[in-house]
Amino acid sequence: MALLEVDAVDVFYGRVHALRDVSLSVDQGEIVALIGSNGAGKSTTLRTISGLVRPTRGAVRLEGKPIHTMGADQIARMGIGHAPEGRQLFSRMTVKENLDMGAYSRRDGAAIKRDFARVYTLFPRLAERGHQLAGSLSGGEQQMVAIGRALMGSPRVLLLDEPSLGLAPILVDTIFEVIREINAEGTTILLIEQNALIALHTSARAYVLETGSISTSGSAAALLASPDVQRAYLGM
Numbered sequence: 001m002a003l004l005e006v007d008a009v010d011v012f013y014g015r016v017h018a019l020r021d022v023s024l025s026v027d028q029g030e031i032v033a034l035i036g037s038n039g040a041g042k043s044t045t046l047r048t049i050s051g052l053v054r055p056t057r058g059a060v061r062l063e064g065k066p067i068h069t070m071g072a073d074q075i076a077r078m079g080i081g082h083a084p085e086g087r088q089l090f091s092r093m094t095v096k097e098n099l100d101m102g103a104y105s106r107r108d109g110a111a112i113k114r115d116f117a118r119v120y121t122l123f124p125r126l127a128e129r130g131h132q133l134a135g136s137l138s139g140g141e142q143q144m145v146a147i148g149r150a151l152m153g154s155p156r157v158l159l160l161d162e163p164s165l166g167l168a169p170i171l172v173d174t175i176f177e178v179i180r181e182i183n184a185e186g187t188t189i190l191l192i193e194q195n196a197l198i199a200l201h202t203s204a205r206a207y208v209l210e211t212g213s214i215s216t217s218g219s220a221a222a223l224l225a226s227p228d229v230q231r232a233y234l235g236m
Ligand code: ATP
Pocket: 013, 014, 016, 018, 036, 037, 038, 039, 040, 041, 042, 043, 044, 045, 085, 194
């Protein structure tokens, strides 16, 4: 059984039909990428999984258990961590306070401490800047806080929305190295990325979203070799 399953989901924003019959699955331990152009519905897919928008049709399941009827809080507690696009940090709070917010619903103090140590090991920059206001950080550092905050919920599945957005190329490499490391430590990842090349080099499998529908899916290697994908998303 897939760890996470999106099954024939439709989502509307008012009259805008943002997702049509979208299905995808992520197995335990995988990194799966969702690629597609601007406005294709990538963020909406993640927001549907984490309960920020509700599907009008279809289901989202975690280990076979429907979660699309639950509130976002409960979904987070079930083990879905979401690092949203645009970071959405508490800019007037410190780095440490932002990370604390990621663990707000947990009571397992010792494990929270371990997760703090884990985040600071993954992102040594954040350890140095623990008392700095999040709003004063660089874009790359804010991205680290957003991922770190999602990890502080000790998620089974981590949803990453455009981790490369607005970052200098060298930082993109750093962030993606850390994403692979998080996965190697056992966290399953669903990643959305406009940078299809890096997404396909990081993931085992991927789905292509076009104007609200999945148009193609397969192994990352097969998609990298596909002339259609090369033309539309790899600039070849
Ligand atoms: P981007 O990379 O630009 O964020 P995306 O693939 O993540 O693109 P979504 O943000 O999921 O795409 O948007 C999908 C569609 O839904 C777009 O047509 C967008 O304009 C529309 N949309 C998104 N959010 C809203 C909203 N709050 N109200 C109305 N329409 C919305």
